[in-house]
Amino acid sequence: MGGKGGKVGPDLTGVVGRKAAAMAYAYSPALRKAGVVWTPDGLDRFLQAPTRVLPGTRMVTSVPQPDQRKAIIDFLARQK
Template identity: 40%
Template sequence: MRLGLALGMLLALGGCGRTGDAAVASAGGEPSAARVEAGRKLFARCAGCHEVGPNAGNIFGPQLNGVLGRKAGSAAGYSYSPALKESALVWDERNLAAFIRDSEAVIPGNKMRFMNFMSEQQAGEIVAFLATQDGPAATAR
């Protein structure tokens, strides 16, 4: 009975067999090394606007260290659009991947403009990489 209930809940949440539900983790709860590496490579598409790592700062977009679990529009020192500042959204794997794919659909009126038509899998791989970037941001530039 418990197995049927758990399976039903998984299916209801859409989490069974869908690669695009962001950084779908391995059984241990962590994304695989291959998924993280794929995301690191794909992040090059984001690096013109966003930084990660020990010296990350805000450039055209906010730095993304520790983005998972952070309230949208709250990285210190970045001038966000009113839409992001007023959002109640807290970044998790699912909503961050959705935002990467279509930011306007997730938070209408935001100023991120990424027109690369990324697949669900690719967006999830970027999120898997970002999940490894939990260090503090550098001071404002």
């Protein structure tokens, strides 16, 4: 996703199954040190409460609705 003048976040193509902070991007120190692989379950927990799951993350927007999280994760899983 691009914003005026640049990217808003890292490329999420292939994120499901990939180690967190594995792409070229200015990730937060918390995410770089997390050592997690983004599974559907892990993404679900993270999207529900990013700052609680990973204190220090720069992602502060949560997705409280389970059906919305599922739709996001299903979409991401199809991006290869």
